[in-house]
Amino acid sequence: MTDASTTSSAPQGARQSEESAVTRFLRATEVDTRMLGMLGALLLIWITFHLFSDGRFLTPRNLWNLSVQTSSVAIMSTGMVLIIVTRHIDLSVGSILGFVAMVMGVTQTSLLPSVLGLGSPVTWVITLSVGVVIGALIGALHGYVIAYLAVPAFIVTLGGLLVWRGAAWWVTSGQTVAPMDATFRLMGGGPNGSIGATASLVVGIIACIGIVSMILVGRRNRKRFNFPLRPMWAELTLIVVGCGAVLGAVAVANSYPWPKGIVKRYAQANNLEIPDGGLFIAHGIAIPVLIAICVGIVMTFIATRTRFGRYVFAMGGNPEAAELAGINTRWVTMKIFILMGVLCAIAGAISTARLNASTNAQGTLDELLVIAAAVIGGTSLGGGIGTIVGAMIGAVVMQSLQSGMVLLGVDAPFQNVVVGIVLVLAVWLDGLYRRRSV
Amino acid sequence: MQDPKQPATDSSSSVGTGSAAGDKVVEMQDCSISFGGIHAVDHASLDLCKGEVVALLGHNGAGKSTFIKLLSGAYKRDTGTIRIRGEEAVINNPRDAKAYGIETIYQTLALADNVDTAANLYLGRELMTAWGTLDDVAMEAQAREVMGRLNPRFQRFKEPVKALSGGQRQSVAIARAILFNAQILIMDEPTAALGPQETAQVGELIKQLKSDGISIFLISHDIEDVFDLADRVAVMKNGQMVGTAPVSGVTKDEVLGMIILGKCPPGATPGPGAVDVG
Numbered sequence A: 001m002t003d004a005s006t007t008s009s010a011p012q013g014a015r016q017s018e019e020s021a022v023t024r025f026l027r028a029t030e031v032d033t034r035m036l037g038m039l040g041a042l043l044l045i046w047i048t049f050h051l052f053s054d055g056r057f058l059t060p061r062n063l064w065n066l067s068v069q070t071s072s073v074a075i076m077s078t079g080m081v082l083i084i085v086t087r088h089i090d091l092s093v094g095s096i097l098g099f100v101a102m103v104m105g106v107t108q109t110s111l112l113p114s115v116l117g118l119g120s121p122v123t124w125v126i127t128l129s130v131g132v133v134i135g136a137l138i139g140a141l142h143g144y145v146i147a148y149l150a151v152p153a154f155i156v157t158l159g160g161l162l163v164w165r166g167a168a169w170w171v172t173s174g175q176t177v178a179p180m181d182a183t184f185r186l187m188g189g190g191p192n193g194s195i196g197a198t199a200s201l202v203v204g205i206i207a208c209i210g211i212v213s214m215i216l217v218g219r220r221n222r223k224r225f226n227f228p229l230r231p232m233w234a235e236l237t238l239i240v241v242g243c244g245a246v247l248g249a250v251a252v253a254n255s256y257p258w259p260k261g262i263v264k265r266y267a268q269a270n271n272l273e274i275p276d277g278g279l280f281i282a283h284g285i286a287i288p289v290l291i292a293i294c295v296g297i298v299m300t301f302i303a304t305r306t307r308f309g310r311y312v313f314a315m316g317g318n319p320e321a322a323e324l325a326g327i328n329t330r331w332v333t334m335k336i337f338i339l340m341g342v343l344c345a346i347a348g349a350i351s352t353a354r355l356n357a358s359t360n361a362q363g364t365l366d367e368l369l370v371i372a373a374a375v376i377g378g379t380s381l382g383g384g385i386g387t388i389v390g391a392m393i394g395a396v397v398m399q400s401l402q403s404g405m406v407l408l409g410v411d412a413p414f415q416n417v418v419v420g421i422v423l424v425l426a427v428w429l430d431g432l433y434r435r436r437s438v
Numbered sequence B: 001m002q003d004p005k006q007p008a009t010d011s012s013s014s015v016g017t018g019s020a021a022g023d024k025v026v027e028m029q030d031c032s033i034s035f036g037g038i039h040a041v042d043h044a045s046l047d048l049c050k051g052e053v054v055a056l057l058g059h060n061g062a063g064k065s066t067f068i069k070l071l072s073g074a075y076k077r078d079t080g081t082i083r084i085r086g087e088e089a090v091i092n093n094p095r096d097a098k099a100y101g102i103e104t105i106y107q108t109l110a111l112a113d114n115v116d117t118a119a120n121l122y123l124g125r126e127l128m129t130a131w132g133t134l135d136d137v138a139m140e141a142q143a144r145e146v147m148g149r150l151n152p153r154f155q156r157f158k159e160p161v162k163a164l165s166g167g168q169r170q171s172v173a174i175a176r177a178i179l180f181n182a183q184i185l186i187m188d189e190p191t192a193a194l195g196p197q198e199t200a201q202v203g204e205l206i207k208q209l210k211s212d213g214i215s216i217f218l219i220s221h222d223i224e225d226v227f228d229l230a231d232r233v234a235v236m237k238n239g240q241m242v243g244t245a246p247v248s249g250v251t252k253d254e255v256l257g258m259i260i261l262g263k264c265p266p267g268a269t270p271g272p273g274a275v276d277v278g
Helices: A002-007 A010-017 A021-029 A033-052 A060-085 A093-116 A123-147 A153-172 A182-188 A196-224 A232-254 A260-269 A287-305 A307-317 A319-324 A329-355 A366-376 A388-408 A412-437 B064-072 B094-099 B117-121 B136-150 B166-178 B196-211 B252-261
Strands: B024-035 B038-049 B053-058 B079-084 B102-105 B184-188 B215-220 B232-237 B240-246
Touching: A021 A232, A033 A388, A033 A412, A060 A093, A060 A232, A060 A287, A060 A307, A060 A329, A060 A366, A060 A388, A093 A123, A093 A153, A093 A329, A093 A366, A123 A153, A123 A182, A123 A329, A182 A287, A182 A329, A196 A232, A196 B136, A287 A307, A287 A329, A287 A388, A307 A319, A307 A329, A319 A329, A366 A388, A366 A412, A388 A412, B024 B064, B024 B215, B038 B053, B038 B064, B038 B079, B038 B215, B053 B064, B053 B252, B064 B079, B064 B094, B064 B102, B064 B184, B064 B215, B094 B102, B102 B166, B117 B136, B117 B166, B136 B166, B166 B184, B166 B196, B196 B215, B232 B252, B240 B252
Parallel strands: B038 B240, B053 B215, B053 B232, B102 B184, B184 B215
Antiparallel strands: B024 B038, B024 B079, B232 B240
16 A cells, blocks of 8 residues: 555645554554454453363363364354345344255255165265255245335344244254264264364465465566555565464364273274374364355455446445446345355254254254354444455354353353353444544 | 527427427426435426437426436336337336437436446446457457547546546546437536636537537536537526526526526427516
């Protein structure tokens, strides 16, 4: 932005000279201060819990578990961002998750084995596809009623909350379905559902290459059109911080070993001898976390790089303007809800696999966690503002609070009190921030 | 300000049907729309020739904006026909209107406040890369070019348009309308948010667009804004067309009389909304 300052008008130039070093740093790196604030808050939460839990919070084991627990809500929160950005709300995601999970449970335990036999390698693919299709259909139904029949989303999805929870019960008359297909279960994490140390390192390195090339491509594009460039030191800082965070996360995942019992069984099965100090087999990144990260990347791409994403944000900013600009706002609205249904199905697959069962109560109250994650992550309920990555970090914040309170032995009802207060506080602070910055 | 295409005393006026001169780009005939029991536009007719500037005047609530929104596709008319370049046009939504080369600068500007200038300019007509993704860089480059012509001091391309001043927002809305080679331009109170200098700029722009052969509807409640720019004035009152007149054939006071009293002077062609004189 240094180039811009030379060409901008006088008042802007005057304002710039008064900036402190911190402001200059933020301007040069073009980092979103709000995002930085949220990461700071997350760090604060983590350190506080770490201190109060006698050092049990910031351990590889806890952080790894935290990442797995966050996946399902994080995936749904990416869709909730688009919904809230367009000034709608979806109260039914937990119930959709429950219903789709139930259908997926029945599909893989009773329907498919009779056709394919038990333990077929394609069971999980078919099951997941069935779930995704059903999720999409439910979303399409909600979206149609909201967009074309003009029933408020609050009402439609409030109805959906009851309907799909009831439907989940109806699938098996309330019985829990278990156990799940062995391959399907990998989506839920656990020692087997993680990719191991070597593969994690490879993923980490690929991510680093991705970060570097993104920054290089951005720089080349700016050069091509003579846009102001970030200073070189700012680019380098971004690369170092980004890659450091990725490799740090991989290091944490790689330092969480398999439990002794599983190592012993694994050694017996593979005729390995366990050395004196015990055999160290790292978990590596859990598969649900990888799925969540992929979903996050795809959703960010959709939100920022596609026409659909642009329309979503324009509709949120000014629905009338979007309509006058010739955007088919109804169809876009319907597509958003279809996307939400698909994400609910993916989240449902993960939570079913993790639990190794489909239960009638699965996903109960998830809608509130998902909405809270999106809102804490900076999605404005007034519409038009929100980021996918913000919502996913918001999901981590929510899960950190819960998991930290479990570590501290806080009673379950009191946990809800804290989560509720934090949500209100976060929205208030967010409002303060926005009023100040605009 | 002589308009050779529209002799002052000619009876082939906008009122009445069956007039189909060759260079008429827009003919709106007998258009009506009502909301509930309110006849917002009541059998109004108006036409526009190539390269002509027609000022549509009237009080607040006279129905000018609603009438013109029938042409821009924002509202769907209850009755009436619209012909574009002599052919009957089907305009059910803004997309249809844009397909006929009709661009509109709305009174409210109709900008998406939370996205930046380039995104607003190309809203609904984004430039795409070969991979089907948004080509933000190209859009911003184009935006810089067109904004550079309209408002050379404009630099805040990275910020959402919410952060811009009234005049800057207005120039974004104008730039969006002229970016896509509009044939017919509708400007609804284009200078409402502007200072004197910027208003003069818009005046210059209108003259330039007119010389490029673009036909313009200029809507205003203030006669001072538009009298010197227009070839013809059309006045609405209570949803009805009071009448039309070439600016050379009427005085400002006479037009004011049309606006306030609905009284048609001798130089004007009365419409259904005109009250009987004397």
